[in-house]
Amino acid sequence: MLKVFKFGGASIKDVESIKNIGNLIQKFSDERLVIVFSAMGKVTNMLEEVVDSYTLQNGKEVVSLDKVKAFHNTIIKGLFDKEELIFDEINNLFVEIEWMFEEIPHQGYAYNYDQIVSIGEFLSTKIMSSYLNKIGFKNTWVDARDVIKTDNTYRNAKIDWDKTTSLINKHLNHQHCITQGFIGCTSENFTTTLGREGSDFTAAILAYSLDADEVVIWKDVPGMMNADPKYFSEAELFSDISFDEAIELAFF
Ligand code: ASP
Numbered sequence: 001m002l003k004v005f006k007f008g009g010a011s012i013k014d015v016e017s018i019k020n021i022g023n024l025i026q027k028f029s030d031e032r033l034v035i036v037f038s039a040m041g042k043v044t045n046m047l048e049e050v051v052d053s054y055t056l057q058n059g060k061e062v063v064s065l066d067k068v069k070a071f072h073n074t075i076i077k078g079l080f081d082k083e084e085l086i087f088d089e090i091n092n093l094f095v096e097i098e099w100m101f102e103e104i105p106h107q108g109y110a111y112n113y114d115q116i117v118s119i120g121e122f123l124s125t126k127i128m129s130s131y132l133n134k135i136g137f138k139n140t141w142v143d144a145r146d147v148i149k150t151d152n153t154y155r156n157a158k159i160d161w162d163k164t165t166s167l168i169n170k171h172l173n174h175q176h177c178i179t180q181g182f183i184g185c186t187s188e189n190f191t192t193t194l195g196r197e198g199s200d201f202t203a204a205i206l207a208y209s210l211d212a213d214e215v216v217i218w219k220d221v222p223g224m225m226n227a228d229p230k231y232f233s234e235a236e237l238f239s240d241i242s243f244d245e246a247i248e249l250a251f252f
């Protein structure tokens, strides 16, 4: 049995929710799992602000990036001890962005977007992989750029299915793999992204290529509801629902 799990930003938005997801994942230790994470909380939106400031060269990119740093620092301080390796790993990812700041943006907006915004997924997967290892769920961190091969349509990259399918089978053969949603890579080794909310797509690509038995998109709600409980306190859970009704609800 092979399962592909995907967790979105809302499921890993703070120390408490990450610990909760850690407990949940540990229950599946005996199974072969590939786990996809997107960026934590609202980090993708925060990094979009960084890209905008960098592109406009309005001098606000450092302040915007500081917010992303502070957010992740709070999380790693809550999960790890000071001397652990993760602090350097996270710092190195921010240094990659700071190196970009040293040059004026000479490539197109979409290219810069993908190089900067993708860091959100690298931050989240580094943290989640380390944390899961720490609590005993031994796992292998896989760089999605080694397996998801795309064209160079930045921000909306198209999958090269032949290469991708064979690379996935070559690299994702450990008992527990952790990788980034939303991210791909061109044949020239530049990072691409698959479009906003693209992590579900990554999970589907992996499940299809590995011929997985199950793909589960985990959500931070108890099941399918008639409204978003974040906005409607009276929202009710459906015990069952037909596909047709589900489609109609999703449409509205
Ligand atoms: N982090 C990306 C986004 O917010 C991808 C995803 O969450 O699926 O759009």
Ligand code: MG
Residues within 6 Å of the ligand: 008, 009, 038, 197, 199
């Ligand atoms: Mg999402």
